[in-house]
Amino acid sequence: GQNIDQPTEMTATEGAIVQINCTYQTSGFNGLFWYQQHAGEAPTFLSYNVLDGLEEKGRFSSFLSRSKGYSYLLLKELQMKDSASYLCAEVGRGSTLGRLYFGRGTQLTVWP
Amino acid sequence: KAGVTQTPRYLIKTRGQQVTLSCSPISGHRSVSWYQQTPGQGLQFLFEYFSETQRNKGNFPGRFSGRQFSNSRSEMNVSTLELGDSALYLCASSLNRWGPSGANVLTFGAGSRLTVL
Numbered sequence: 685g686q687n688i689d690q691p692t693e694m695t696a697t698e699g700a701i702v703q704i705n706c707t708y709q710t711s712g713f714n715g716l717f718w719y720q721q722h723a724g725e726a727p728t729f730l731s732y733n734v735l736d737g738l739e740e741k742g743r744f745s746s747f748l749s750r751s752k753g754y755s756y757l758l759l760k761e762l763q764m765k766d767s768a769s770y771l772c773a774e775v776g777r778g779s780t781l782g783r784l785y786f787g788r789g790t791q792l793t794v795w796p
Numbered sequence: 797k798a799g800v801t802q803t804p805r806y807l808i809k810t811r812g813q814q815v816t817l818s819c820s821p822i823s824g825h826r827s828v829s830w831y832q833q834t835p836g837q838g839l840q841f842l843f844e845y846f847s848e849t850q851r852n853k854g855n856f857p858g859r860f861s862g863r864q865f866s867n868s869r870s871e872m873n874v875s876t877l878e879l880g881d882s883a884l885y886l887c888a889s890s891l892n893r894w895g896p897s898g899a900n901v902l903t904f905g906a907g908s909r910l911t912v913l
Contacts, residue, residue: 715899726800726886726906727839732899771839780844780852781892781900782829788838 688787690772695793701760704790706772710753715775717784718746718757722768730757730770759792767794798822800889800905808911814875817908821868821889828870829902830862833884842885845870846892874910882912 689707696702708716715734719727731739733748733755745758759766769791773784801820809815821828830842841854845864862872868889874881888902 717899717901719904724906726904729901729903732901734898773839780846782827782844782846782888782890782902783841783852783854784839784902785841786831786839 688772688774688785690770690787690790692788693791693793695795696762697795698762698764700762701758702762702792704757704759704770704772704792706755706757706787708753708755708772708774708785710750712776713750713753713774714779716746716748716755717771717773717775718755719771719773720768721771721789727771762794764794764796767792800887800903802885802887802905802908804908805906806909806911808913809877810913811877811879813877814873815877815910816871816873817885817887817910819870819872819887819889819905821870821887822903825889825891825903826868827890827892828864828868829888829890830870830872831886831888832856833886833907834882839886842872877912879912882910884909 687709717732718730721727731746738747743760748755769789771789772787803818827846829844831839833839843862844852848864859875864870884907886907888904890900890902
């Protein structure tokens with residue numbers, strides 16, 4: 685599980701909806717995480733998907749398609765505090781639980 | 797409940813020196829993983845410890861080492877520092893089992909930012 689690909693930067697305005705895409709290698713897949721990281725802070729857990737479909741948690745939702753090696757994080761009703769880096773990370777099959785393969789992160793800027 | 801604590805938060809070293817970074821996991825978490833974060837490479841896995849044993853190691857040179865103590869606290873050491881070792885070093889702890897959400901969630905500390913001059 686490597687070659688995680690996500691856009692480097694995205695911008696959006698307050699109140700809007702933004703979708704951050706992530707693609708990964710399908711072989712050896714064993715789950716996919718999304719983390720949020722504000723500048724100078726620790727990454728914090730947002731969501732985990734292992735089965736196909738949409739997981740909704742308040743303003744944030746995450747979608748997974750295992751056959752396509754594709755996931756997205758959907759952020760609704762954007763707020764200024766949502767400006768952060770969003771990290772997509774894969775759990776590789778056969779890997780230990782503490783090892784995740786991360787994308788380089790998508791820096792989201794929310795404008796007023 | 798206290799989070800993952802990393803010390804020091806910031807440090808500056810010169811080439812050739814060595815550095816030791818410390819991580820105190822969340823109480824009850826026995827698994828500790830270390831990651832290096834740089835703007836160019838993102839988060840890259842260094843190693844993982846569980847019950848004082850290294851269970852997995854990333855693709856880093858032997859200058860990078862670590863250990864875990866019986867209280868689950870962990871340290872990592874980098875010897876003969878190079879300019880390219882400048883990075884944010886993140887520690888994450890977990891229960892090392894699938895939780896209610898179906899995931900083994902890693903909880904990260906705020907990191908130790910190392911600058912090598």
